[in-house]
Every structure is written in structure tokens, then in C-alpha cells.
Amino acid sequence: MVLAELGGSISRALQQMSNATVIDEKVLNECLNEITRALLQSDVQFKLVRDMQTNIKKIVNLEDLAAGHNKRRIIQNAIFNELCKMLDPGKPSFTPKKGKPSVVMFVGLQGSGKTTTCTKYAYYHQKKGWKPALVCADTFRAGAFDQLKQNATKAKIPFYGSYMESDPVKIAVEGVETFKKENCDLIIVDTSGRHKQEAALFEEMRQVAEATKPDLVVFVMDSSIGQAAFDQALAFKQSAAVGAVIVTKMDGHAKGGGALSAVAATKSPVIFIGTGEHMDEFEGFDVKAFVSRLLGMGDWSGFMDKIQEVVPKLDNQPELLQKLSEGTFTLRIMYEQFQNLLQMGPLSQLTSMLPGAELMPKGNDKESQAKIKRYMTMMDSMTNEELDSTNTKIITESRIVRIARGSGRLVREVMEMFEEYKRLAKIWSKMKGIKIPKKGGISPLNQNFNAQQMSKVLPPQMLKQIGGMGGLQNLMKQMGSMGSAKEMMGMLGGGDK
Secondary structure: OOOHHHHHHHHHHHHHHHHOOOOOHHHHHHHHHHHHHHHHHOOOOHHHHHHHHHHHHHHOOOOOOOOOOOHHHHHHHHHHHHHHHHHOOOOOOOOOOOOOOEEEEEEOOOOOOHHHHHHHHHHHHHHOOOOEEEEEEOOOOOOHHHHHHHHHHHHOOOEEOOOOOOOHHHHHHHHHHHHHHOOOOEEEEEEOOOOOOOHHHHHHHHHHHHHHOOOEEEEEEEHHHHHHHHHHHHHHHHHOOEEEEEEEOOOOOOOHHHHHHHHHHOOOOEEEEEOOOOOOOEEEOOHHHHHHHHOOOOOHHHHHHHHHHHOOOHHHOHHHHHHHHHOOOOHHHHHHHHHHHHHOOOHHHHHOOOOOHHHOOOOOHHHHHHHHHHHHHHHHOOOHHHHHOOOHHHOOHHHHHHHHHHHOOOHHHHHHHHHHHHHHHHHHHOOOOOOOOOOOOOOHHHHHHHHHHHHHHOOHHHHHHHOHHHHHHHHHHHHHHOOOOHHHHHHHHHHOO
16 A cells, blocks of 8 residues: 555554553553654654644543543544544545546646656546546657557557647647547646746646646646645646646655645645556545555445456356355356456555555565466466366366466466465355345345355455454445445455455
């Protein structure tokens, strides 16, 4: 997760407070000092941190609290609310509507990751059903159009630009008009950046904005500058009608917290954060969900959104449902679930939404994904009979050699893949008898039964990360309220690999 160090420090401080036998002034001060230290190390402005500490002490007056009150919960809530207040600008940003053309203009300094962020923004909305398009109005930087063209082609998003035209206003107007005729409902205009905040940049920005009349101006900012983000965000806001901010490079350093709090102080809403170089390392920023993850309480709604985005609607796959309820697990099912898992993007992005994620050991995303791809390559060299059979005895030594040759892998690696399959098949066999309703949600009785079944299946470490039996029941309840328990089955099919 982004800001892993900050989240880990805050989670540990709350954990130590929870473990204390008696919650007194000394325990509260130790907890607050630890959180203050963590925030200052993340380059949050001293005044904001001091105000937060003062406000928490006003709210949590231990002497005035009656004996029956849950002091731990009151302190936790106070910390949660104050952190939310620190990161919340207090006003929402413009949200594009499907089917209605919206123009979004991106501005920022050179090197902040603006062009990459444009494509990520388009890709994010494309996955959610919008029809985005990209316009490159950056004529200042050599290679800007090439970069946007490469990114857009990779993401299969239409783009517009010119190698010959040097007037950014003309390119922007032509691009916007072209895509409006093509019924694109999200037109993203990438503008020029400079090395520093100079008058020419702001003048060009004003001219492009005047000509294209954007519905939203997004300021893209590098989070490594920490609390200096306040001056930068304010300067851009005064020069252009900046309606939202995207903070990039949140994965590379410890100053992201300072940048987020500084931007919020300018009353500009942060709408997304960039968490890596890849297209899917881009997260919608919701203050409460973000703070909840920082405090180690997880973000269930984000977790469920991510799952529902990827896992196919199992209602349309009756054969698979039948096999799931019978506890049958074939290599073909394993292949399909691997595909689902890869579509979810980095695994750490998903697990960071679970309670306690900050205190869990970090895995190697790239290594895990490379292994899954290797296994899928091997399965591509298998016959339909081998993929659909539950009898592992049909995989003879000669077949293993053939699969290894066909996939260009070692025999040892193919045998390792079969061992993984046997392990997962054993887990799936324990799911036999799990209740999957035909339509609608799960009844409370079925939820408890299914949660008990799931707790036997999940590895102890994963169960602990979800929040034990209580967290699992909560997850089942959320799945039920979302209309179908079947997505849960698909998720767990891929979740344990």
C-alpha cells in the first residue's frame, strides 16, 4: 500500500494502546506522540499535526468519561475523525457523466507524470464503461506525443495529436471537436509542462482552457515534494480554475502524507493517487477509506468494488457453479481463476484493503505474477482432456515432458505447477456442500454456514488478515447485500493462488 511506513507506524501505535491493561493519560500520550512522530516523518505540516493532537485531547477527556465507556473505541474514533479532517478539503469535485461529453484538461509541472496519468485516468474510466479519448496538446516537450501515442495504443484508447503543428490551442480545439463527433463522453486534454512555475506556462494554460472550455481542470502533482505541495497547488489554483488534484508517485518515498495534507489545505479535492508506473496502479482517493486503511481497519467497500470489477458474473456460468458446489476443481478452472487474478492488478493493492494489512509481511508482486503467467503458459500446451480431467493419474511422465517442451519450460517447473494444482484441488474439495443461492442474496443462516465452511478452507494467515471469523462473516454479509454470493466463490477461486 502507499504510505506503508506511515500506516504501519499508526497501526502499531493503536495496537499498543489496545493491548494496554488500563487506558490512562500516559497511554493516550504515548499513542498520540507515536502518531505525531509518524506524521512529521511523512512531512505533514507541524501546525496541522499540533492542531490534530490538541483536538483529540479536547475530545478524549479521560477524567470526564464514565466507567462504562469504551475508551479505546472513543480514542480510535477521535484519531480517525481528525485524520479525515486533515485530508478532507470539504468540497467534492466535478464527476463526468456517461453518455454526455465531458472535457477534462490536465495541467502540471514537467516531470510530475502528467502524460502517464492522463492515460491511467482514461483507462480507469474505460473499465467502468466510459468512452474516453486522449488529445496531446503538449508541443513543448520533445517526445510527448510519442509517449501519449504509445500509452494510448497499449490501453486501446483513441488519441489525437500532431508532429507538425506547434500551436497547442489549435491541436486541443481540433482534437476535442473530432472526438465530440465520434461520441466520446470523456475527452482528456494533456497540456505542456515546464520546469518551474513560469508565466508562459500559465498563459498557455489559460489559452487552451479558454478555447476548449473544460468541465474540469485537473492539476497533476508529484508527491515527493511533500508539504511544498501547498504553494504549488495554490499557485496553479489561482492561475487556472483547478477543480481537482491527482497526486502521483505515492509509492516511491515517505513524503506522500505531507503532500496530501498540503493539497487539502488549499481546499482542492484529491480525486486519484498514482501508486506505480503501470496502468492499473491508480486508485480513486476517498478520504474515509484511505484513513481507514492507514489505521489498519481495512477498506471493505474498495475491496468489494475491486472484486466485482474483475470477477465475471457467475450467474451466466451454470456449469462452473455446479462444479463449485460439488467441490470439483480442474486445471481449466484454475486457468480461468488465474486470469481473474491477473486482471485485478497488483495483489498488494488488493490485500492492502484488508484489515491489518499494514502489519502483515509484504510479498513480492512481480514474482507472484510471473509465476502465474508461467503456469498459464504451461497449461496452454495441454489438451482439453488434460485440462478438464480431475484425475491427475492421466498426467504421465511422457505427457509432462511434452508439456515442458511445448511451453519452453523445465520438467521440474511443470511438476511444480501440478503440485500447486493438487494443493488447490484439495482446498476446493473442502468446499463441497457450500450453499450458493440461485438468485438474490444470502440468508443470515446461510451466511453463518458459509463463513464456517470458508474458515476451514482459507489459510490461517489469510483468515487472520481478513479479521478472523468476524471479518469473514462481515465479508459474507457485504457480498449478500450486494445481491449475489456467487462472486465470492469466484474471488476465492483466484484469491488463494
